[in-house]
Amino acid sequence: MNCEKSRELFADYLGEELSSGDGRELQLHLRSCEGCRRELALLGSAKATLKEALPEVAIPQRLAFDLSRPRRQDWLQGFFRSRYTPWAAAAACFVSCAAALALFQAQLRVDSEGLQISFGSQSPAVVQTPPVAQPAAVATLGADEVDRLIEGKLASLEQAQSARFESRLAAAKSEWQAQRRQDWQQMTADLRYLEANQRSMVQDAARNSSYIQTLAHNLYAKDERPATVQ
Amino acid sequence: MALVRLTDKDLAQRVARGDGEAFNLLVGRWEQKLFGYCLRLTGDREDAFDICQDTFVKAFEQISQLQDYDKFSHWLFKIARNFCISLYREKKSFPRHEPDAGEDDAEGLETLLSSGLQVRIDSAQRFEPAELRLIVERALDHLSFEQRETVVLKIFEGLKFTEIAAIANCPVSTVKSRLYLGLSELKKFLSGNERGAS
Numbered sequence: 001m002n003c004e005k006s007r008e009l010f011a012d013y014l015g016e017e018l019s020s021g022d023g024r025e026l027q028l029h030l031r032s033c034e035g036c037r038r039e040l041a042l043l044g045s046a047k048a049t050l051k052e053a054l055p056e057v058a059i060p061q062r063l064a065f066d067l068s069r070p071r072r073q074d075w076l077q078g079f080f081r082s083r084y085t086p087w088a089a090a091a092a093c094f095v096s097c098a099a100a101l102a103l104f105q106a107q108l109r110v111d112s113e114g115l116q117i118s119f120g121s122q123s124p125a126v127v128q129t130p131p132v133a134q135p136a137a138v139a140t141l142g143a144d145e146v147d148r149l150i151e152g153k154l155a156s157l158e159q160a161q162s163a164r165f166e167s168r169l170a171a172a173k174s175e176w177q178a179q180r181r182q183d184w185q186q187m188t189a190d191l192r193y194l195e196a197n198q199r200s201m202v203q204d205a206a207r208n209s210s211y212i213q214t215l216a217h218n219l220y221a222k223d224e225r226p227a228t229v230q
Numbered sequence: 231m232a233l234v235r236l237t238d239k240d241l242a243q244r245v246a247r248g249d250g251e252a253f254n255l256l257v258g259r260w261e262q263k264l265f266g267y268c269l270r271l272t273g274d275r276e277d278a279f280d281i282c283q284d285t286f287v288k289a290f291e292q293i294s295q296l297q298d299y300d301k302f303s304h305w306l307f308k309i310a311r312n313f314c315i316s317l318y319r320e321k322k323s324f325p326r327h328e329p330d331a332g333e334d335d336a337e338g339l340e341t342l343l344s345s346g347l348q349v350r351i352d353s354a355q356r357f358e359p360a361e362l363r364l365i366v367e368r369a370l371d372h373l374s375f376e377q378r379e380t381v382v383l384k385i386f387e388g389l390k391f392t393e394i395a396a397i398a399n400c401p402v403s404t405v406k407s408r409l410y411l412g413l414s415e416l417k418k419f420l421s422g423n424e425r426g427a428s
Contacts, residue, residue: 011406014413015384017391043410046417050385053359053366059265060279063257063286065250200275207360214358 001029006036013040014047060200061193066182242299245290257286260303263387264310270382271314271375273367281317285310307397311379318375369419377412384409 006029012018013026030037109116141149233241233255244252264285268278288309296305370378379398383389384405395402 007410008406011391011410015391015406015409042417042421043413046413046420047385049362049420050366050381050416053362054270054386056262056266056386057269057275059262059282060275063261063283064254065257065286065290207363210358211360211364214361 001025003029003033003036006030006033007039010040010043014043060196061189064189238302239299242293242296242302246293246296246299253290256302260306261286264306267307267382267387268310268314270370270386271379272317273370277317281310281313284313301396304393304396307383308399311397314379315375365420366416369416372419373412373415377408377415380405380408381412381416 006026009018009022009026012022018026030040104119107118109118233244233252236244236252236255238256238259241252241256245256261282265278265282268281268285269275272278272281285306289306296302370381373381376398380394383394383397384391389397391402391405394405398405
């Protein structure tokens with residue numbers, strides 16, 4: 001193996017993906033080549049310095065997304081991907097056809113000549129109105145019974161109204177509570193983020209201060225001259 | 231089955247069907263790595279955090295376009311990479327935003343690097359951690375975006391060459407070359423052979 005081939009393997013070595021066969025060959029070459037050995041050692045040191053100098057920084061705030069509301073495109077995609085889609089399409093076609101036939105007053109007839117369709121009212125049907133039944137029962141009711149019936153009906157209406165009102169009130173209350181809880185969570189998360197930012201700023205300030213002190217110390221140390229002995 | 235035991239692929243499939251809980255689990259799994267990647271590319275905590283958020287939002291919106299759910303993480307890094315590139319183009323570079331004493335630090339570093347105090351990479355332990363961090367960040371600024379990205383993904387995130395190639399959309403040989411050249415540049419800068427260049 002020559003130096004050129006050897007340096008092609010440096011990236012594999014530094015990236016910790018060197019195969020064992022290539023590793024053996026590289027090792028053999030490095031034993032005999034001072035230049036490549038030194039180059040690889042320096043590259044390895046640069047890599048180690050890099051890792052040491054930039055440690056992992058924690059994310060200032062954990063991310064969480066409120067995804068309770070379904071996305072519009074998901075509705076569409078969900079519909080088109082659903083296994084019930086063909087059935088829904090067939091039902092929609094049937095309803096559309098029925099509506100169209102009704103609209104054009106279509107008449108379907110099956111006789112010896114097969115299925116026949118005609119549109120419009122060619123032979124107007126004679127409509128026979130059924131005789132209206134006399135409300136004999138009402139006629140026999142007294143005024144008191146009618147009042148009682150009206151009161152009963154009013155009471156049931158009031159009851160239904162009251163139940164609807166209660167349920168709407170409960171729904172509004174739970175919605176308000178959920179909103180309040182969400183606001184609290186948001187506020188807590190914001191405060192945590194603020195706190196984390198402040199903490200990191202304080203740490204940065206401390207680090208910078210230490211850096212400046214070291215720098216000043218190094219510069220003063222350099223300027224100091226040893227006293228010459230006469 | 232408990233969601234936490236599911237693989238990224240299974241969770242991504244659930245997300246595509248509109249499962250918000252599965253998405254938040256994926257966020258929990260990848261937020262730290264993604265933040266680290268963005269931070270080391272941009273060098274700025276706020277930019278990195280913003281990109282992280284934008285990346286997850288875009289991922290949720292476009293997950294139905296993901297062809298192979300197995301490659302969710304690569305796809306996520308690709309989105310973040312595009313945001314980083316946009317930011318890079320917007321700013322022309324990734325300037326350091328050191329709080330308060332930013333200018334002083336930069337000047338101090340120049341002084342340090344031009345005053346004969348070479349950063350010997352084989353004796354990095356002589357430096358204070360904050361000092362070393364500034365020096366290495368300055369050294370990283372000398373790399374091209376692609377070299378810097380490769381170094382970050384390989385050295386810090388521990389991704390394989392093939393994975394980096396998928397994210398950067400280039401051949402594996404190019405990734406290896408970028409890593410080698412990137413580390414060579416860093417070596418030159420850190421060993422003081424190209425001091426003071428800015």
